Amino acid sequence: MEQRDPLVAVPRLDLEVKALLNAGRLAEANTLFDQVVSRTPPGADRWVRSAVLVNRAKLAWRLGRIPLALELAAEGWTDLDAEHADSPAAAQAMHALAYLLEGIGNRRAAVDMLRLSVQVARRANVPEVLGHCLQGLGGTLNFRAISSPPEAAPAIFAEARDHLREGLDLARDPRMRLALMGAYSRSLAGVGDLDAAERAATETLRQATEVGDKWALAVADWVLAVVHRDQDDLVEARTLASRAVAAAEAINDTSLLLRFSLDLADICARMNDPVGESAALRCSVAAGRTATETLQEGLAQALEQRRVAVQAQRLAVAAQEAAARDPLTGLANRLGLERAAAGLLESTAARGRVPWLVLVDVDWFKGVNDDAGHAAGDAALREIAQLLRRECRADDLVARWAGDEFVVLLGDAGGGGQDVGPTVAERIRAAVDGHDWTLVLGTIRRPTVSIGVAAGPAKLDQLFAAADMALYRAKRHGRNRVEVEPSAEIVTGG
Structure with a gap:
């Protein structure tokens, strides 16, 4: 020794x-x-x-x-x-x-x-x-x-x-x-x-x-x-x-x-x-x-979460927790979203409510990286993550899907109203559009977001595919806008 x-x-x-x-x-x-x-x-x-x-x-x-x-x-x-x-x-x-x-x-x-x-x-x-x-x-x-x-x-x-x-x-x-x-x-x-x-x-x-x-x-x-x-x-x-x-x-x-x-x-x-x-x-x-x-960078939160996970379920569970979180923004990552979505969707459906998925994509993000540098781009993504947290509720699942794309799965507290998804999406779009980006990005073009919204079956892949189609329309129609994918459940009242 x-x-x-x-x-x-x-x-x-x-x-x-x-x-x-x-x-x-x-x-x-x-x-x-x-x-x-x-x-x-x-x-x-x-x-x-x-x-x-x-x-x-x-x-x-x-x-x-x-x-x-x-x-x-x-x-x-x-x-x-x-x-x-x-x-x-x-x-x-x-x-x-x-x-x-x-x-x-x-x-x-x-x-x-x-x-x-x-x-x-x-x-x-x-x-x-x-x-x-x-x-x-x-x-x-x-x-x-x-x-x-x-x-x-x-x-x-x-x-x-x-x-x-x-x-x-x-x-x-x-x-x-x-x-x-x-x-x-x-x-x-x-x-x-x-x-x-x-x-x-x-x-x-x-x-x-x-x-x-x-x-x-x-x-x-x-x-x-x-x-x-x-x-x-x-x-x-x-x-x-x-x-x-x-x-x-x-x-x-x-x-x-x-x-x-x-x-x-x-x-x-x-x-x-x-x-x-x-x-x-x-x-x-x-x-x-x-x-x-x-x-x-979220170290205090990450350390506390890791500590609780290690004490409760030892190293195996702690490793799973770490794998499900995006280190840049502190949000759930794709794996974390997929793990948590099933329970949230089942709970929503069990209460007779329609689940909503909001898909957020940052407009012209490559230009932000090119003009201001990757460090500023990372800072902008962290700011957007904070805005998403602010505009969503505690029961909503907010995740970074990939790159400059984020997903919000509205929790059971969202209710069954026909406009809850588009309302949250518009709040997010307006918050990003009206945010003061000077400290993070200086005088270069400030970022906006395009958003696709969908409601319907309690399956993540189907919701995501529908929201992705709406997001494509938002991009095609000029960006910095919200588009909603029609849903049979919504039209007929579920």
Whole structure:
């Protein structure tokens, strides 16, 4: 088996990847990660396997390899039964999962998971693992305190301080002590013990410089900047905060970069330095945009769906769920539509209602790709998917059929009225036609949609064929319009 550090579930090469990341050597970290990502320690029990997989998901996230991070996290979560866990490896897996939950913006779940990791680590009675989990909880609480109302912050900082101080008493590994000491110094500053905070941050800075740990350097410089800010030594505070921002950029840590740049902007504002404040805010906006784009890709929703699927029906069901969803838009894909359609159509028919299918095709989409580029084209498809969700109801099945073609199968809530399908279709057409496409596509021709609508037998292939004929007429008659295929069931009242 590979050699491991006191955190028993983490193989040595995985730790080397983390060390390279913390040193800002991203290319080397990526290369080494490719070599280790498919290796599982031989003979590992389910807890160790879970911890290894989720820790690798955390590394993949920091490397910007989001789909891989999601896949590893879902697989690692499979065997994680929090209610009965008493393994140190389980505590480590929960700690890493909390990091990912924080990254996708599920902040409350992240803190809950960290508290659970501490409970499991206490039951496991492995001091180094408990110290690791206390560091995660204390550091996260520091950030919660910073974003909390001023009257609530001191109590949160005090809780963080107590957790981190306990962790320092337990940890013997130098890297772990560095992380704990950096976070501890920030909680000391938060409760107003500036002298102690400065001593702890200065020692963190010294040790981090010796070992080349840019993550710890960034945290130490940040804490010292906060201390000097609170002491009204703004010139030194600005210098230290600038160093912290640069270090966070070097290690590709978006959450640190967002926090540090905001503090730098605050310091510059207090100094009446509009140029520095503007530069810091631009950095903050860029970091926030990165986080927002991640959320826009639907990772939070996808991870939650994958988690539920893995817990409920294990890997086989999770694989089926992933295969049925379009990764670009987050809608059901063709397979997902075909799987779900039968039940929806049967339910509609059983209630004596007529099923409707709406087939949507983007007009001149090749021109959008040619003029604005494929990235803009993908963004336009995501926008159209969002408009479809907005104009449809929760019971409607919305799917990306292929390329620039979408399908809406109206749910049972649609009722049996003769115009429900055309009404929904016209709402969709108008929403796309009236949408402001400037941010996505600039000044090029904005997209419109042609739509074919059909109602009739409770069979997907027949409905689709009829709607396709109507769509062909909509294209032939000038595009950006709705056409309805006549149905015997509708004409005769079903």
